Every structure is written in C-alpha cells, then in structure tokens.
Amino acid sequence: MDVASDYATNICSHCDRAIPSSNIDLHYAHCSRNLEKCKICDDMIPKKHAEEHYLSTHAPVSCSLCSETMEPEILSLHKGEKCPQRIVTCDYCEFPLPAIDLFEHQEVCGNRTELCHLCNRYIRLRERTSHEVTCNGVPNNAAETSRGREGEREGGRRRPPPEDLSRKKLLFTIAITGIAVVLGSIIFHRKPVSSELH
C-alpha cells in the first residue's frame, strides 16, 4: 500500500483502473488487446473467456421445476419462493405438494375435522388454531355410561340352544304325519267296506 501511494497513477482508459504511471503504457497495450468490459456486469473479462463468462454468469437459465426461462441471478429466489412447481407442505396435514395445488388442497383438507380432547368436540382443521384459543375445555358429552357389564352376567344361566327347538318342531311334524297316515289307512280300509254296503 505504502509503495503504491508513492507512485503517481494514471487511469487506464480501457478498464478505468488506476495504474502506476510507470506501467501505464505497457498495461494499456496489454489491457486493450486482451480484456474487454462485460456489457452486463461491467467486469473486465479476458477476451477469450468472454463467451464462457456470459454463459456461466448471464445467459438465461430455465427452472428445472417449471422450465420457465429467467436470468440466473433470480433463479434461486424463483425456486425458493415463486416457482409454481416448488414443493410446499399443507398447513393441516403437512403433506408435500406443488405450490400450484396448495390452495385447492387446503380448501378440502382444512374442512376435515379432528377431535379436540379438551372439549370433546369435532373441530375443523382450519379453525383449530382459533379454537385452541377459545376452547373452554368443557366436555360436550361427559356422560360416558358403563354399560355392557350387565349383559355378560346373563351368560351364567343357559338358554336352550336353537337346535332343540327345531328338533321339537321336526318331531311334531313326524307325529302329525303319522296320525295322518293312520287316519288315511283307516279311511282307505273303510272304503271297500262302505262300497260293499251299497
């Protein structure tokens, strides 16, 4: 630094930098032959790397998610906050999905209900946050009865199984049929008798 300030400097008309006066001619010759100013960022770029500089720094790039073309400087902002295809998560179920589908999904998802364990009411997910503030914690139906025990006690005394009933019915049917057969045979045997009478 001290050394540099000891010398007078000239401004290179090609690159606009301050060059020690003793070097200015040599510098200018080299500078004007090899360097050129980038029209976009004003940096001095070696002429042979000008195209490479443009492509790597300024050429439009396309978003890998939505394939929109844009300047490279805004690509990371686009992917992080603007791209319609960037992955976001639903506020209610935390399911990851493209940003463009988020509104429609949350319209449906936020209408689902979930049981509030404080007041025992079903609350829409979209109202959950505001409900948590206003929930009075008073259960909706505190009377949870302890039924079910009484039904089990009756099992001690056995009822006749259903097949007993149908067997009785079957025996009854056989009996009726038997009587009918007997009656029929009596009538059958009588008929010749009665015809003989005429």
Ligand SMILES: [Zn+2]
């Ligand atoms: Zn220069």
Ligand SMILES: [Zn+2]
């Ligand atoms: Zn540039």
Ligand SMILES: [Zn+2]
């Ligand atoms: Zn995009």
Ligand SMILES: [Zn+2]
């Ligand atoms: Zn959801």
Ligand SMILES: [Zn+2]
């Ligand atoms: Zn509640």
